Amino acid sequence: MGEISPPSPQRFEPMHHFTYHDGILHAEDVSLPRLADEVGTPFYCYATATLERHYQVFTAALAGLPAHIHYAVKANANMAVVRTLADLGAGADVVSEGELRLALAAGISPKRIVFSGVGKTAAEITLALDHDILQLNVESEPELEAISRIAVASGRVARVALRVNPDIDASTHHKITTGRKENKFGIAWTQAPAVFRYAAGLPCIEVVGLATHIGSQITDLHPFRDAFRRVRSLVFQLRTENFPIRRIDLGGGLGVPYDNDAALPPQPAAYAAVIRETLGDCGCEILLEPGRLIVANAGMLVTRVLYVKEGASRTFVIVDAAMNDLVRPTLYDAFHAILPVVAPPPHTAPRVVDVVGPVCETGDTFATQRPLPPVRAGALLALASAGAYGAVMASSYNLRPLVPEVIVKGGRFAVVRRRPSYAEMLALESLPPWLTPP
Ligand code: LLP
Secondary structure, eight states: OOOOOOOOOTTTTTTOOEEEETTEEEETTEEHHHHHHHHOSSEEEEEHHHHHHHHHHHHHHTTTSOEEEEEEGGGOOOHHHHHHHHHTTOEEEEOSHHHHHHHHHTTOOGGGEEEOOSOOOHHHHHHHHHTTOSEEEEOSHHHHHHHHHHHHHHTOOEEEEEEEEOOOOOOSOGGGBOOSTTSSOSEETTTHHHHHHHHHTSTTEEEEEEEOOOBSSBOOHHHHHHHHHHHHHHHHHHHHTTOOOOEEEOOOOBOOOOOTTSOOOOOHHHHHHHHHHHHTTSOOEEEEOOOHHHHGGGEEEEEEEEEEEEOSSOEEEEESOOTTTOOHHHHHOOOOOEEESBOOOTTOOOEEEEEEOSSSSTTOEEEEEEEEOOOOTTOEEEEOSOSSSSGGGOOOGGGOOOOOEEEEETTEEEEEEOOOOHHHHHHTOOOOTTSOOO
């Protein structure tokens, strides 16, 4: 095992704004130890500059295309994050009533909101129609029928795009691949013309185009190219049947670097080149729904070491964050870089440790046999690339309160989601009448 020289985030530097100043990890100009003192650990911390940079890099890559960005709120639904992106011009892709309400509350115009998802409820469809959002992406004939019924009853016309399943393997983790025919998503692309014909006969439905989304954390452009070609062939086929396809929604999915030692995923410019090559000339407005790409490296989960336990065969670094706060490692075997908040002296030899949380199951492990600079109880660690699918996937398993979220801008910071009190958590519960109160 070589030296750690240093826990240097140099390779991160172009991508995010968590850097060491005088050996202390900062989010922009705010030191993480200071935040830990103010907020308590664990907490999520987001860097506005990274959000802005990623949004701008993605927008610049799309220059010249008739493209609009609809940020996938599911990746990070913090209102301050969504508002920051709205200020930069982003629309939203939402998948639930909660996300729709949040996007509206964050100031995103309904005209810039797309509603995706395979199982929209009647209440969600009604709310979407009441707000006259840009479009609903429809994934099945029964869903089309439900939207038509609700639209008729409320005297509105529903603009829909049919989400097609192009039967392409995105070569990503099996739990987040969505574009294969055995996945629950979309209408088989081979059946799309028949469903278009069917939709044309339904009252109060206006089909405006096609949508697709083949998966997430995709690190190879080939699946995108193959899927977009299938979309292209459908656009032209449907036009021969006089369906005016004017909008295509290509979903999200472009991967981000999690591991300093792994190959970098394709750059947004290369992804945009694939869009230009496959769909640039089809005369359609293009919607994109990036989530992870915008927010993943804009966030860290900061945690404190509780104990260092020398086990029979391993050293366990037991931290105060757990799988309920960041579930990706245990759910997808995801890698998150772990940085010491206080940089070790140069040439410090690493120790190979397991970084684990306090939750009572072995799956509560953030890193297995990871070389880290030696740490002691009380030290702060930062789990990197936690801005996407971090806080949004948290639960209160083991009755642990959801952790707060802090956003930084330059030298300023704000707690934008506070930690609930135990009283608030317990207030949601009640005893049934047949139990005597304690
Ligand atoms: N559009 C649709 C319809 C989606 O289902 C998703 C993600 C996105 C856009 C955004 O994809 P992105 O650009 O973020 O890859 N929890 C998993 C990821 C689940 C992704 C679900 N859909 C994880 O932590 O890796």
